[in-house]
Amino acid sequence: MSEELSFAELFEEHSQNEIQIHNGSIVEGKVIDVKKDQIVLNIGYKADGILSRQEYSNDNTIDLTTVVAVGDTMEVKVLRTNDGDGQVQLTYKRLQAEKGNKKLEEAFENKTVLTAPVTRVLNGGLSVTVDGARVFIPASLVSDVYERDLNKYKDQEIEFVIIEFNPRKRRIIGDRKQIVAAEKEKMKEALFSKINVGDTVVGTVKNITDFGAFVDLGGADGLLHISEMSWGRVDNPKSFLKVGQEMEVLVKDIKGDRIALSLKFPEKNPWMIAEEKYAEGNIVEGKVARMTDFGAFVELEPGVDALLHVSQISRNHIDKPSDVLAVGDTITAKIVSFNAEDRKISLSTKALETEAPAQEEEAEE
Numbered sequence: 001m002s003e004e005l006s007f008a009e010l011f012e013e014h015s016q017n018e019i020q021i022h023n024g025s026i027v028e029g030k031v032i033d034v035k036k037d038q039i040v041l042n043i044g045y046k047a048d049g050i051l052s053r054q055e056y057s058n059d060n061t062i063d064l065t066t067v068v069a070v071g072d073t074m075e076v077k078v079l080r081t082n083d084g085d086g087q088v089q090l091t092y093k094r095l096q097a098e099k100g101n102k103k104l105e106e107a108f109e110n111k112t113v114l115t116a117p118v119t120r121v122l123n124g125g126l127s128v129t130v131d132g133a134r135v136f137i138p139a140s141l142v143s144d145v146y147e148r149d150l151n152k153y154k155d156q157e158i159e160f161v162i163i164e165f166n167p168r169k170r171r172i173i174g175d176r177k178q179i180v181a182a183e184k185e186k187m188k189e190a191l192f193s194k195i196n197v198g199d200t201v202v203g204t205v206k207n208i209t210d211f212g213a214f215v216d217l218g219g220a221d222g223l224l225h226i227s228e229m230s231w232g233r234v235d236n237p238k239s240f241l242k243v244g245q246e247m248e249v250l251v252k253d254i255k256g257d258r259i260a261l262s263l264k265f266p267e268k269n270p271w272m273i274a275e276e277k278y279a280e281g282n283i284v285e286g287k288v289a290r291m292t293d294f295g296a297f298v299e300l301e302p303g304v305d306a307l308l309h310v311s312q313i314s315r316n317h318i319d320k321p322s323d324v325l326a327v328g329d330t331i332t333a334k335i336v337s338f339n340a341e342d343r344k345i346s347l348s349t350k351a352l353e354t355e356a357p358a359q360e361e362e363a364e365e
Helices: 002-017 093-110 177-194 352-365
Strands: 024-037 038-043 049-052 073-080 088-091 115-121 126-129 133-138 157-166 171-174 200-208 210-216 221-225 246-255 258-262 283-291 296-299 304-309 328-337 345-349
Touching: 002 115, 038 073, 049 073, 073 093, 073 283, 093 133, 093 157, 126 157, 133 157, 157 177, 171 258, 177 345, 221 246, 283 304, 304 328, 328 352, 345 352
Parallel strands: 049 088, 133 171, 221 258, 304 345
Antiparallel strands: 024 038, 024 073, 038 049, 073 088, 115 126, 115 157, 126 133, 157 171, 200 210, 200 246, 210 221, 246 258, 283 296, 283 328, 296 304, 328 345
């Protein structure tokens, strides 16, 4: 009789210690077995809990043995107290999603900036996951500029805010655009507060057009006009610069939000030493840059051109320069005049021809 009482007491004690669960209960379990596609947990109930791969993660290829081990504890939610085989069916991913939804709801109400990884790149935008809850960011709200290819965001952590929260309709919308725009505005204010006309700043070529290039100065873009790219002549900006190229530029002018840039640094102005270098009587070498009916313009160095008038090309009569010269030809000529004020230099190849006989006579003597 005493044994029966003892057994009854033990059964009652076991029943009191056994947890009471129902569908939707949140319990803590200890991993007692793990396979690639299933985790078995002791949840303190008369039956063990079964957590399938599908209820652990949305990734159906995941190997569960790589994420949990025997002895680990997990917080899970009861889906069914009896799955038909006398075991308790559990879910981990749905509990995480509920926690994530709660976090998203609070972020929506408080306008909190969230940070989360991009888990999927879709045709119409990005999908990010916050503690198991999914947020959709439409392509139009990914950035403040048009993004042709969103794949660069895959697996990247991005900041965003929740602008619409309706989990019942599975509509939770994020917005990264306003974060990017606000950050750029801060950078813009910081940039304009520190730059002045005449400053030398570092920028990155962002876009190249036929008339110039837009350079990112870190907060605002500046325009580098084709006429300001060199002391010499630039015919095609795309052959002179490359997108992504980093360089030092001179702040030439600031008008409101517009910044004019230049690569024509005053200290590198070739005309500063031209008077001595191209003094009258000096013999120089240059390249024919362009042609007119009255003469050829010869580039002595970038930014310094000289005129070789048709009458100064040869002792022989020449109707037009193109009869004896072509663009790209390298010539040797004599400086016959130099005007520093107007930045004009005149050349003569004829002068060298007339001097040649005299030089030969000196050589014979």
